[in-house]
Every structure is written in C-alpha cells, then in structure tokens.
Amino acid sequence: DAKTTQPPSMDCAEGRAANLPCNHSTISGNEYVYWYRQIHSQGPQYIIHGLKNNETNEMASLIITEDRKSSTLILPHATLRDTAVYYCIVRGFGNEKLTFGTGTRLTIIP
Amino acid sequence: GAVVSQHPSRVICKSGTSVKIECRSLDFQATTMFWYRQFPKKSLMLMATSNEGSKATYEQGVEKDKFLINHASLTLSTLTVTSAHPEDSSFYICSAPGVSSYEQYFGPGTRLTVT
Numbered sequence: 001d002a003k004t005t006q007p008p009s010m011d012c013a014e015g016r017a018a019n020l021p022c023n024h025s026t027i028s029g030n031e032y033v034y035w036y037r038q039i040h041s042q043g044p045q046y047i048i049h050g051l052k053n054n055e056t057n058e059m060a061s062l063i064i065t066e067d068r069k070s071s072t073l074i075l076p077h078a079t080l081r082d083t084a085v086y087y088c089i090v091r092g093f094g095n096e097k098l099t100f101g102t103g104t105r106l107t108i109i110p
Numbered sequence: 111g112a113v114v115s116q117h118p119s120r121v122i123c124k125s126g127t128s129v130k131i132e133c134r135s136l137d138f139q140a141t142t143m144f145w146y147r148q149f150p151k152k153s154l155m156l157m158a159t160s161n162e163g164s165k166a167t168y169e170q171g172v173e174k175d176k177f178l179i180n181h182a183s184l185t186l187s188t189l190t191v192t193s194a195h196p197e198d199s200s201f202y203i204c205s206a207p208g209v210s211s212y213e214q215y216f217g218p219g220t221r222l223t224v225t
Contacts (some may be wrong), residue, residue: 032212043114043203043216044154087153096142096207098214100154 004088009105018075020104023089025069030090032063035073037084038103044087045075083108112138123194129190130190131220133160133204139184145177148219149203159189160204165187175197183224194224 007024010019024033033052036044047061048055050071055062061074075082087103123129129198139190141162146154158179162185166179176191189196205216 004134034212038154041201041219041221043218045216046213049212091203096214097144097156097159098205100146102153 004090004101006086006088006101008102009107011088011107011109012075012078014068014080014108014110015077018082018106018108020073020075020086020088020106021070023070024088024090025034027068027090028092031090033062033071034098035060035062036087036089036098036100037082038087039081039084044100046093047086048076078106078108080108080110082106091109112136112206112213112215114204114206114215114217116202116204116220118120118220119218120221121223123197123222124131126193126223127189128192129222130188131202131204131215133187133189133206134152135185135206135215138206138208140187141184142182142207143187144205144214145179145189146203146205148203149176150201154203157189160189162187194222198222198223199224 034049035047038044048060050062064071066099085103085105087100115134117132143160145157148154155173156169158178160181163183168174181187199223201219203219205214206213
C-alpha cells in the first residue's frame with residue numbers, strides 16, 4: 001500500500017471548518033483513500049473513504065485531487081469532540097489490512 | 111454499526127506472568143481479525159492477522175511464541191502475552207472487517223501494564 005504524509009499537528013477554532021491534508025503521491029489506480037480518527041485512549045473510528053470522486057457523509061467531506069496524489073478531509077463545523085488524531089490511509093481494494101502512519105493531531109480550540 | 115468489544119479494558123500484571131486479551135465481534139461474524147499495539151504518543155502498529163480455523167499471520171519482527179493468537183470462533187479472537195515484561199506495557203487494539211469491503215471496526219482497546 002502507498003505511503004501517506006500528514007502534518008503532525010493542527011489547531012482549529014471551534015465552529016470553523018477543519019481541513020486536514022494528506023499526501024499520497026505514490027498511490028496506484030486501485031487504491032482507495034481512507035480516513036480514520038482516534039480519540040485519546042480509544043480504538044480508531046472510520047470517517048470516510050474514496051477512490052477518485054469527492055465524497056461526503058454525515059461526519060465529513062473528502063476532497064481528492066484530480067491526479068489523486070493528495071486529499072483533504074474536511075470537518076465542516078468542528079466541535080471540541082473532534083479533537084483526535086486523524087489518520088489518512090491508502091489501501092488496495094480487497095486488502096483488509098490497514099497500515100497506520102503517524103497521523104495529524106487535531107486540536108479544536110474553544 | 112457493528113460493534114467489537116475487548117476484555118479486559120485494563121490489566122496490570124507482574125513481570126513473568128501471562129495475560130490473555132479477548133476480542134469479540136458482537137453482532138457479526140469475522141473470519142479475520144487484526145491485532146495492533148500502540149505505545150504512548152505513537153501510531154498503531156499491526157502485530158498479526160488472526161484467522162479463524164488456521165494459524166495467525168504475524169508481521170515482521172513480532173514474536174509468535176510471545177504473542178499467542180487463537181481465533182477460536184467466528185466471533186472471538188484472543189491474544190495472550192506470554193512471560194510479560196515491562197516493555198510489553200502498551201495499548202492493544204483489535205479490529206475486524208465488516209460486511210462491506212471498506213468497513214473495519216475497532217475495539218476500544220486494552221491497556222496492559224506490566225510491573
């Protein structure tokens with residue numbers, strides 16, 4: 001699976017949109033981009049995934065660049081409960097393994 | 111959504127003893143489960159893939175004789191840390207793939223402290 005690069009930490013004001021970038025320049029054609037988050041001392045939680053089209057669900061939006069080499073996770077109205085480590089993971093279709101990188105520690109500031 | 115549980119949530123044991131951690135899929139069956147270890151302020155590291163009815167597959171550098179994995183049924187996998195040492199103190203997390211190919215459900219984790 002392709003490697004991802006994320007900033008180690010970010011701050012965002014409560015109520016504002018949090019935009020978390022991820023670089024996956026070596027992604028191949030059959031690999032999906034997944035986002036998980038881990039709140040302190042809990043198991044990771046699935047957020048969203050996509051292949052090449054932008055995706056939106058009740059938690060977030062995922063914007064994938066046309067060349068698929070990078071993506072951005074958007075939390076539209078961040079709350080204090082969104083403080084967590086966010087992991088961007090690239091995984092091939094049918095591969096059940098998830099390989100976690102270092103992630104981005106997002107802190108929502110009141 | 112599907113739920114994965116772990117038991118115990120916290121355990122403290124003495125050096126040299128063995129500790130068993132259970133991972134259960136509560137409302138779905140899982141022929142495969144994954145075990146991760148996470149040290150403080152670090153990312154999750156995949157330790158092994160637990161396979162129902164067959165031997166676990168261990169990641170490079172993980173001692174299979176130290177971390178015994180048994181996938182006894184379609185809803186239960188256990189990880190036994192044998193002859194635990196203080197350096198085995200960590201947060202152990204399991205996960206199981208859901209019905210959809212993209213879903214993977216994580217347990218709440220087990221914090222092991224070896225004294």
